[in-house]
Amino acid sequence: MATQELKILQKTYDMILYANICLKQFPKYEKHVLAADIRKSMYRLLSLIITANKKYYKKTTLQEIDIELDVLRTYIRLSMDLKYLPIKKYEIWTKNLNEIGKMLGGWIKYVKK
Numbered sequence: 001m002a003t004q005e006l007k008i009l010q011k012t013y014d015m016i017l018y019a020n021i022c023l024k025q026f027p028k029y030e031k032h033v034l035a036a037d038i039r040k041s042m043y044r045l046l047s048l049i050i051t052a053n054k055k056y057y058k059k060t061t062l063q064e065i066d067i068e069l070d071v072l073r074t075y076i077r078l079s080m081d082l083k084y085l086p087i088k089k090y091e092i093w094t095k096n097l098n099e100i101g102k103m104l105g106g107w108i109k110y111v112k113k
Contacts, residue, residue: 008103
């Protein structure tokens with residue numbers, strides 16, 4: 001399963017690179033609030049993936065990753081609803097998140113075996 005874990009790490013890394021471009025266009029007054037929360041959530045997601053990859057017992061960490069992914073999805077949807085994020089960038093970003101979610105689902109199924 002090591003290759004799958006590395007793929008999810010790389011996918012998350014790439015998503016963060018894309019997201020930082022999107023976050024730069026947030027209004028100035030939101031850059032230190034919502035944009036900062038989104039950034040923290042993405043970095044936490046990345047940190048949890050690295051942690052899960054290194055742990056022998058992964059189940060609780062994988063659940064934490066799943067929770068953080070949902071938090072991030074909610075922040076991004078809120079950004080789009082508040083018109084800070086154009087619909088096209090929202091679609092690309094959520095597509096990346098969905099791919100990460102699918103990889104995470106596969107990882108969770110593999111660990112449960």
